Amino acid sequence: MSEELVGNCLVAQSGGPTAVINASVAGVVAEALNNPCIEEVYGGINGVLGILKEELIDLAEESQQIIRGLRYTPASALGTCRFKLKRDLDYDRVLQVFEAHNIRYFFYCGGNDSQDTADKISKLAQSKGYELRVIGVPKTIDNDLVTTDHCPGYGSVVKYLCTVIRETALDHEAMGQHDLVSIVEVMGRNAGWIAAGATLAKGKDNPDDAPHLIYLPELPFSKEKFVDDVQAVLKKNKYCMVVVGEGLLDKDGNYVANSATSKDAFGHQQLGGVGDFLAGVLEQNLAVKARSSKLGTGQRAATHCSSQTDNDEAFMAGKAAVRAAVEGETDKMVILVRAEGENYVCETSLAPLSEIANGVKEIPEDWISEDGTSMTAKFIKYCQPLIQGEVQVPYENGVPAYVRLSKRRIRKVLDSHEFE
Amino acid sequence: MSEELVGNCLVAQSGGPTAVINASVAGVVAEALNNPCIEEVYGGINGVLGILKEELIDLAEESQQIIRGLRYTPASALGTCRFKLKRDLDYDRVLQVFEAHNIRYFFYCGGNDSQDTADKISKLAQSKGYELRVIGVPKTIDNDLVTTDHCPGYGSVVKYLCTVIRETALDHEAMGQHDLVSIVEVMGRNAGWIAAGATLAKGKDNPDDAPHLIYLPELPFSKEKFVDDVQAVLKKNKYCMVVVGEGLLDKDGNYVANSATSKDAFGHQQLGGVGDFLAGVLEQNLAVKARSSKLGTGQRAATHCSSQTDNDEAFMAGKAAVRAAVEGETDKMVILVRAEGENYVCETSLAPLSEIANGVKEIPEDWISEDGTSMTAKFIKYCQPLIQGEVQVPYENGVPAYVRLSKRRIRKVLDSHEFE
Numbered sequence: 001m002s003e004e005l006v007g008n009c010l011v012a013q014s015g016g017p018t019a020v021i022n023a024s025v026a027g028v029v030a031e032a033l034n035n036p037c038i039e040e041v042y043g044g045i046n047g048v049l050g051i052l053k054e055e056l057i058d059l060a061e062e063s064q065q066i067i068r069g070l071r072y073t074p075a076s077a078l079g080t081c082r083f084k085l086k087r088d089l090d091y092d093r094v095l096q097v098f099e100a101h102n103i104r105y106f107f108y109c110g111g112n113d114s115q116d117t118a119d120k121i122s123k124l125a126q127s128k129g130y131e132l133r134v135i136g137v138p139k140t141i142d143n144d145l146v147t148t149d150h151c152p153g154y155g156s157v158v159k160y161l162c163t164v165i166r167e168t169a170l171d172h173e174a175m176g177q178h179d180l181v182s183i184v185e186v187m188g189r190n191a192g193w194i195a196a197g198a199t200l201a202k203g204k205d206n207p208d209d210a211p212h213l214i215y216l217p218e219l220p221f222s223k224e225k226f227v228d229d230v231q232a233v234l235k236k237n238k239y240c241m242v243v244v245g246e247g248l249l250d251k252d253g254n255y256v257a258n259s260a261t262s263k264d265a266f267g268h269q270q271l272g273g274v275g276d277f278l279a280g281v282l283e284q285n286l287a288v289k290a291r292s293s294k295l296g297t298g299q300r301a302a303t304h305c306s307s308q309t310d311n312d313e314a315f316m317a318g319k320a321a322v323r324a325a326v327e328g329e330t331d332k333m334v335i336l337v338r339a340e341g342e343n344y345v346c347e348t349s350l351a352p353l354s355e356i357a358n359g360v361k362e363i364p365e366d367w368i369s370e371d372g373t374s375m376t377a378k379f380i381k382y383c384q385p386l387i388q389g390e391v392q393v394p395y396e397n398g399v400p401a402y403v404r405l406s407k408r409r410i411r412k413v414l415d416s417h418e419f420e
Numbered sequence: 421m422s423e424e425l426v427g428n429c430l431v432a433q434s435g436g437p438t439a440v441i442n443a444s445v446a447g448v449v450a451e452a453l454n455n456p457c458i459e460e461v462y463g464g465i466n467g468v469l470g471i472l473k474e475e476l477i478d479l480a481e482e483s484q485q486i487i488r489g490l491r492y493t494p495a496s497a498l499g500t501c502r503f504k505l506k507r508d509l510d511y512d513r514v515l516q517v518f519e520a521h522n523i524r525y526f527f528y529c530g531g532n533d534s535q536d537t538a539d540k541i542s543k544l545a546q547s548k549g550y551e552l553r554v555i556g557v558p559k560t561i562d563n564d565l566v567t568t569d570h571c572p573g574y575g576s577v578v579k580y581l582c583t584v585i586r587e588t589a590l591d592h593e594a595m596g597q598h599d600l601v602s603i604v605e606v607m608g609r610n611a612g613w614i615a616a617g618a619t620l621a622k623g624k625d626n627p628d629d630a631p632h633l634i635y636l637p638e639l640p641f642s643k644e645k646f647v648d649d650v651q652a653v654l655k656k657n658k659y660c661m662v663v664v665g666e667g668l669l670d671k672d673g674n675y676v677a678n679s680a681t682s683k684d685a686f687g688h689q690q691l692g693g694v695g696d697f698l699a700g701v702l703e704q705n706l707a708v709k710a711r712s713s714k715l716g717t718g719q720r721a722a723t724h725c726s727s728q729t730d731n732d733e734a735f736m737a738g739k740a741a742v743r744a745a746v747e748g749e750t751d752k753m754v755i756l757v758r759a760e761g762e763n764y765v766c767e768t769s770l771a772p773l774s775e776i777a778n779g780v781k782e783i784p785e786d787w788i789s790e791d792g793t794s795m796t797a798k799f800i801k802y803c804q805p806l807i808q809g810e811v812q813v814p815y816e817n818g819v820p821a822y823v824r825l826s827k828r829r830i831r832k833v834l835d836s837h838e839f840e
Contacts, residue, residue, distance in 0.1 A: 013594075016595075017590075017591050017594050017595070046596075073590070074587045074590055074591065075587070075590035075591040075593065075594040076594035076595075077594070078594075079593075079594050079596065080594050080595060081595075082595075159818055159819070162818070162819045163724050163819055163820055164718045164722070166819055166820060166822065167494045167495070167718055167721035167722055167723060167724065167820070167822075168716070168717045168718045168721055170437075170493070170494055170495035170721060170822060171437045171494065171495040171717045171718075171720065171721040172717065173495065173499075174433075174437050174495040174496035174497070174498075174499050174500050175436075175437070175496075175500060175501075175502075176466075176499065182716075182717065184716075200817075200818065200819060201819060204817070276696075291716065291717070292714075292716075293714050293715065293716025293717065293718065294712075294713050294714055294716075295713065295715070295718075296588070296602075296604075296711065296712075296713025296714075297588045297591045297592065297602065297711070297713065298584045298587055298588045298591075298713065298715075300591065301587035301588055301590060301591040302584070302587055303587060304583050304587065304725055305724055305725065307818065384817065384818065387818035387819070388817070388818045389818075390815055395810055397620075397624070397804065397808070398579055398582070398620065398727065398804065398807035398808045398809075399579070399582045399583055399586055399620060399621060399807070400583055400586060400587070402586065402587075402590060
C-alpha cells in the first residue's frame with residue numbers, strides 16, 4: 001500500500017446513461033465515506049463539462065434515502081455529457097479546478113471515450129506533479145469495452161429487451177393468421193452485443209421461439225440473404241421476429257440505413273431507422289406485412305426491468321474504484337473478471353486506462369452461428385448469467401419512484417472558463 | 421334466478437391482445453368450474469375463426485399451474501382474430517358448432533367489434549330457439565367501450581407507458597445539453613385514452629416533468645400550434661417530451677400521418693408513423709434534434725410492468741360473466757362500475773351487448789385542458805386508480821416465465837366449413 005493521500009474525491013458520469021450507472025455512483029459514495037483519507041465527496045455535473053464550469057455538488061450532503069434510491073434510479077443522476085476535451089487549455093482547466101477544490105481522487109464512469117479523457121487527465125496531472133489518483137468505472141450498454149469481461153449496463157438492457165421480445169412474440173403468436181414480420185431495432189453502434197443478447201428471449205426447449213433472426217453489425221448485410229432468411233422462417237412459422245442492431249453495415253462498410261447525417265461530438269454518426277428500412281425491403285420483395293418498432297432511449301433506462309446481477313456489479317465496480325485509489329492505484333479502470341469454473345462468479349480487477357481508450361471489443365467469431373443470424377451456445381453461456389435476478393424498484397402512485405439529487409452546489413472559487 | 425341450463429361453456433378471445441385478457445379467461449375458467457350446470461369448459465381457438473373451423477380445446481384439462489400462469493401471461497393464450505363474420509351462413513355455422521358440442525354458455529372477450537359479433541350470435545340463437553347464454557367480457561387497451569367505466573387492459577398499458585416515459589425523461593434530463601424533442605408514439609386508433617394516460621408519468625410536485633405535450637385524436641392537429649407549443653416548452657425546459665396517439669387527425673378529419681394504406685378486416689385503416697412525421701415537422705421548422713420512438717405491439721403485452729388493479733378487474737370480469745350467465749342473463753356484456761365516494765371501488769354490472777357494439781367512448785371535453793395538450797384534474801382522478809399495484813410475474817433464467825396452453829383439441833364432429 002502506498003503513502004496515504006488525503007484530499008477530496010470527485011465522481012462524474014459521462015456518455016449515454018444506463019439503468020445502473022447510478023448504482024456505480026452509489027458504490028463510489030458508499031466506499032468513499034468508509035475512507036477517512038477522503039475528506040469531501042463531490043459530484044461533477046454533466047461530466048467534464050461541469051468540471052470545466054466548476055459545477056460541483058456535495059454528495060455527502062444528500063440524504064441516505066436519496067443515495068439508496070440512486071442505486072435503483074436510471075439515467076445519470078449527476079448529469080452527463082458527450083463533450084470531448086480537445087484543447088490543452090481545457091485539460092489545464094480541469095487540473096485548475098481539481099487543485100482549487102483539492103480533488104485528489106477522480107472517478108469517471110463512462111465508456112471508451114470517457115476513459116480516454118480520464119487517461120489524459122491522469123497523465124497531465126503526473127506531468128505537472130499534481131498528485132491525483134484517477135480510476136475509471138466501466139459503463140456502457142454496448143458492452144464494447146476491451147479488457148473487461150462485460151460492462152455494467154449491458155445485462156440490464158438485454159434483460160429488458162428479452163422481456164419485451166418474449167411479450168411481443170406471444171402477441172404475434174396469438175394474432176398469427178397471416179405472414180407477419182416484426183422487426184425490433186435495438187441500440188449498438190459499433191458492436192452487436194445488444195442485438196445478440198436478444199437470443200436469450202428464446203425458451204430452452206423451443207427452438208422456434210422468437211427472435212428468429214438476429215442481424216449484427218459484425219457481419220456485412222445482404223438484402224438478398226435477408227429476404228431468403230425471412231422466407232425460410234415463414235415456411236415453418238406463422239410470424240417472423242427479427243432483431244437488428246442500429247449500426248448494421250453493408251459489404252462496403254457503409255451504414256445500411258443512414259437516415260440522419262448528423263454526427264456527435266466524437267464524430268460518430270447518429271443512427272436510426274434501420275428497422276423501418278428492413279420493413280421496406282420486405283414489403284417490396286415479399287407479400288408480407290412488416291412492422292418495425294424502435295424502443296429508443298427507453299431501452300437503456302429501463303431500471304423497472306433491470307438485472308439484479310448487473311446492478312450489484314455496477315455497485316461493486318464503484319466501490320472497487322475507490323478501494324483501488326485509496327490503495328495507491330491510478331490511471332486504471334476497474335474491470336469485471338469472470339472466475340474460472342462452471343458457476344458464474346464475478347470479481348473486479350484493474351486494467352490500464354490507455355488499454356481501454358478507444359478500443360472496441362467485438363463478438364468472437366465462434367459465438368455467432370454459421371447462418372449469421374443466431375448465436376452459438378458459447379455466447380449464451382457468456383450472456384445468460386448477466387441478466388439474472390430482478391431489481392425491485394419502489395413504486396409510488398403506480399409509477400416508479402425514482403430519485404433526484406438535491407445537488408447542493410460547491411461555491412466556485414475560480415474565474416469562469418471560455419470553451420467552445 | 422331463471423331455470424338451470426345444463427350444458428358446456430365456450431370462452432374465446434378476439435381482437436388485439438392485452439396484458440390482462442388471459443386473466444379474464446382465467447376468471448371464466450375458475451368460475452365455470454364452480455358451477456355444476458357447466459359440464460365442460462371449452463376454449464375456442466382464434467376467436468370466431470376457430471369456432472367456424474370447429475377448433476375447440478378442453479380447458480378443464482389444462483394443469484392448475486398453467487391456469488395460474490395464464491393469469492400473468494400476456495397476449496391471447498387461446499389465439500385471437502380480427503375476422504369479421506359477414507355472411508348468414510357463417511353465423512349459421514357458429515350455431516351448428518354450438519349445437520354439435522352442446523355449447524350453452526358463450527363468453528367472448530373483446531372490444532366493440534367482438535361484442536357486436538357476440539350480439540348477433542345471441543340474437544340468431546334466440547330466433548332459432550336454441551337456448552344459449554352469451555355474455556361479453558370487455559377487453560381493450562383503447563378504453564373506448566361505452567357503458568363501462570373503463571376497460572380491462574387500459575390500466576396496464578398506461579402503467580407501462582408512464583414507466584417508460586418517466587425513465588426516458590430521466591435519461592433526457594441527464595443528457596440535457598441541447599434542445600432535444602423526444603416524441604413517443606402510442607397506440608389508440610379512435611380515442612386518445614392511452615396518450616392521455618401518459619400524464620400520470622408526471623410527478624405530483626413537478627409540473628415541469630415529462631410528458632410536456634400530449635396530442636390526442638380528439639382535437640384537430642395543427643402544425644403551426646405544434647411548433648409553437650414545442651418552442652414554448654423549450655423556453656422553460658432543456659428538453660421537450662411529446663406523447664402522440666397514432667390516430668391523430670387534422671382539421672378535415674384525415675389522419676395526419678398516413679404511412680400505410682392497408683385496412684384491416686373491419687375496414688379500419690392501419691396506422692403508424694405519426695411520431696416520425698412530427699419529428700420531421702420539427703426538424704424542418706425549428707433548430708432542434710427531434711427523435712421519435714414507437715413502442716409498438718410490446719406496449720399492449722407488457723405484463724412485466726402491468727397494473728395489479730387492472731389484472732384483478734380483468735379476472736373479476738371473467739368470473740362475473742359466468743355468474744351472470746348461470747343466473748340466466750344473456751346478450752349482455754360485463755361492465756365495470758366505479759362506486760360513489762372518495763375511495764376507488766370497482767364493481768361489476770351488465771349492459772346490453774347492442775349498446776356496446778360499435779359505440780366509441782370519447783374523452784369528456786372538460787378532462788382535456790384548454791391548451792389542448794394536457795389533462796385536467798378530472799382525468800387524473802379517473803385514471804390514477806387504474807394503474808395501482810404491481811403485478812409480479814414469475815421469472816426463469818432472467819426472463820418472464822409465461823405459459824402456453826397445452827391445447828388438447830376436442831374431436832371435430834362436423835364437416836369442414838368453407839369461408840372467405
